[in-house]
Amino acid sequence: LRQIVSLHNPGEALDLQQLLLDVADHSLRMLTGGEVATVGHRVLLDLIARRPEVGSAIFKATLIEGSIFREWVLNVGRRDARTRIAHFLCEFYVRLRKSPWVEAEGFDLPMTQEQLADVTGLTPVHINRTLKGLEKEGLIRCSRRSIALVSWRGLQEAGQFDGRYLHLGQAA
């Protein structure tokens, strides 16, 4: 059994922990195809030394990530399955639309229900149940590996979603 603790959109810097921390406490995996660019520690540390603004921006991004972690703890610790899933869908949607690297046409979630379960700390079966429920309520529509928003407003309410913790517009 696995717990997914973080998701990233194309264009985001990843795994900054490696810069200063020795032991890795998690692993990375791509949900869809794509390219990955790597930057060596030495190079990045030099850049930060010469351009403090870069360091500041990276620090800010890390603080925002921390804020998102706190919200995930709350989400997984204190909300029931329906609220929890709705909240996650809201977060994913907002972050996706805000990413300048992603064509924000429709809303497509490139995850299996099992992966959704690993994000929310539930079982795949219960994900299925609850997703069906949200569909019956008219908030979303699901087909194979794709979830479409029917009522954005409704989903926000169902998920008690307030996106301020994402600190958008401060993306350093």
Next chain:
Amino acid sequence: LRQIVSLHNPGEALDLQQLLLDVADHSLRMLTGGEVATVGHRVLLDLIARRPEVGSAIFKATLIEGSIFREWVLNVGRRDARTRIAHFLCEFYVRLRKSPWVEAEGFDLPMTQEQLADVTGLTPVHINRTLKGLEKEGLIRCSRRSIALVSWRGLQEAGQFDGRYLHLGQAA
């Protein structure tokens, strides 16, 4: 209903988000008496500008905090009540003993069962049940607002605890 997302020992720097982030997404509260020293943004930013090592140390502390957040998501999302509580007790114990500001005599948890519930995402009643269970198993002993370790080894196993995510000895 509330979710506690972080605990700190005396001597630790707190709430670094405020340095660079506008909106506060959480609040602070002390469990025991004590003193708080505040450092102004301006002062701290100036210090970092003149002494890059300080900035680096703060950044590292923030990364470690992020690592702890990830572990909490896992703990709350994927472990049952017994394992979850045991894991939290282990983390608290290790961090307490490692803190140079705390006399590491016995093990005393200055929290009510309700606060413990807010940490683990359970109800106070279930905390009570599970604590009694751990006591019956001979892993801990509880009296009013105080939990004593009986079998550290056993508690580690019960909580599937591996403290590497705490990145001790790297406390910058």
Next chain:
DNA sequence: CGTTCGTTTGAATCCCATCAATTGTGGTGG
């Protein structure tokens, strides 16, 4: 008159037992 010492009171906290709801398990088929 002020001090000392019990008593009362009330607020937290803990504990326990019952019942109900959410969530997990296992299995089948598409």
Next chain:
DNA sequence: CCACCACAATTGATGGGATTCAAACGAACG
């Protein structure tokens, strides 16, 4: 990988009682 079902287990909800602790009060005594 998704959908669905029946059943089981974990966890939550509610209510009541026991315990601790401290503040408030009052009576006896110097």
